[in-house]
Amino acid sequence: MLFTSKDFGPGILELDGISKKTVEEHLKLYNGYVNKSNEVMEKLAKVDLATANQVFSDARALKVELSFAVGGMQNHEIYFSHLKRGGGEPKGELKKQIEKDFGSYEAFVKDLKASGLSGRGWAWTVWFPAAGRLMNWVGDSQNTYLSWDIHPILALDVYEHAYFLDYAVNRGAYIDAFVKNLDWDRIAANYEKARK
Secondary structure, three states: OOOOOOOOOHHHHOOOOOOHHHHHHHHHHHHHHHHHHHHHHHHHOOOOHHHOOOOOOHHHHHHHHHHHHHHHHHHHHHHHHOEOOOOOOOOHHHHHHHHHHHOOHHHHHHHHHHHHHHOOOEEEEEEEOOOOEEEEEEEOOOOOOOOOOOEEEEEEEOOHHHOHHHHOOOHHHHHHHHHHOEOHHHHHHHHHHHHO
């Protein structure tokens, strides 16, 4: 096994506006991505590379699905790692960068919410070195619309499994709850790492 599931601590089950049941079910999905990533890696080690073909081949199918499984694993690790009850607001250098790039924290939240409502699967706040700024980035899946030169510091899962038990089709209310639970110290650490 290459990958093991991370433990996000007991606090992940005590969020404000996101139920314990939703998080428990969501963690099962995350563990499934970890297991599938390992399964695909094992199968890739045995695949007949001589049969590779862009229309269909085992090599193609496994490589495409590996990007989906690993993307699902990694995005959920970012997502769960920065959630805690009683989040607050950004401080220090991250707050200054948010204000520079979005005008205000409130404008950032408005843009993040719009990004979450626009995406089919994910929205990320990323450090984009080529642009020298933070941006909210939309992904319809864990392996779509990515760029080689972006560094996610915040991950917002907007697939229905993240909110349907609590909010049914009201994705906007879920995003509001998500923002209330953001651990800005953790996101600031992600930001500092991305800037290096």
